[in-house]
Amino acid sequence: MRIDIITVSPDLIKSPFEHSIIKRAIDKELVEIHFHNLRDYAVNKYGKIDDSPYGGESGMVMMIEPIDKCISKLKLERNYDEVIYMTPDAEMLNQQMANTLSLKENIIILCGHYKGIDHRVRDLLVTKEISIGDYVLSGGELAAAVLSDSIIRLIPGVLGDETSALSDSFQDGLLAPPVYTRPSEYNGLKVPAILLSGNFPKIEEWRTEKAIERTKNIRPDLLKKSEK
Ligand code: 6GU
Secondary structure (H helix, E strand, O other): EEEEEEOOHHHHHHHHHHHHHHHHHHOOOOOEEEEHHHHHOOOOOOOOOOEOOOOOOOEEOOOOHHHHHHHHHHHHHHOOOEEEEEEEEEOOHHHHHHHOOOOOEEEEEEEOOOOOOOOHHHHHHEEEEOOOOOOOOOHHHHHHHHHHHHHOOOOOOOOOOOOOOOOOOOOOOOOOOOOOOOOOOOOOOEEHHHHOOOOOOHHHHHHHHHHHHHHHHHHHHHHHHHOO
8 A cells, every 4th residue: 555645744753663563564565655745836935835715714725736736747647545534623523434445545645734725725635634633733743643643553464463453452343451461459459350350251252341341431422332
């Protein structure tokens, strides 16, 4: 898989890709990440990429021309499955979307900034818009890093233990059950005895029960969704 990230702050978004599972995925050549500085496609030599909005609102709006130039150049080189725009006024990211996107070959992620982008970009160039939650970030870079991480860890071969992505929270529509490791007792706090029993069918039953219980308590909306 190849991910092209278009941003005005490449330095802000690079570091999450230099650690741990994501770094290993890049080193193993399971994914390629390319960063594109939107200022390299500016409309003048001063690096202009934004302008004041028509209609007299405050703030600055990202212009269509630099974005179109950058995306058009990329599209000459290969086909893209999706051009994703990161913005808070969009459908919210969930595990199902990450699963679907992890099967794509090439995607572009466009990071928003300022007051937004000229809406013609969204109408003409963008194929999918994603928010990472109901709050506003200063820019789309951190959201793009979140989206990329959620996708990359699902690419086959990225996680050493192939089953571990399948047991993630949300994969079965439930929050994950609690996990424990040594010691079996710490300051009087005991690990649930069932986990030490070696009775694996019973342990599975316990895990499902706890997953349902935690989901009911913390995210009852997830259970309502699965009933629909
Ligand atoms: Cl994708 N971008 C920005 N700027 N803020 C957000 C977001 C995205 N998702 C939630 N808040």
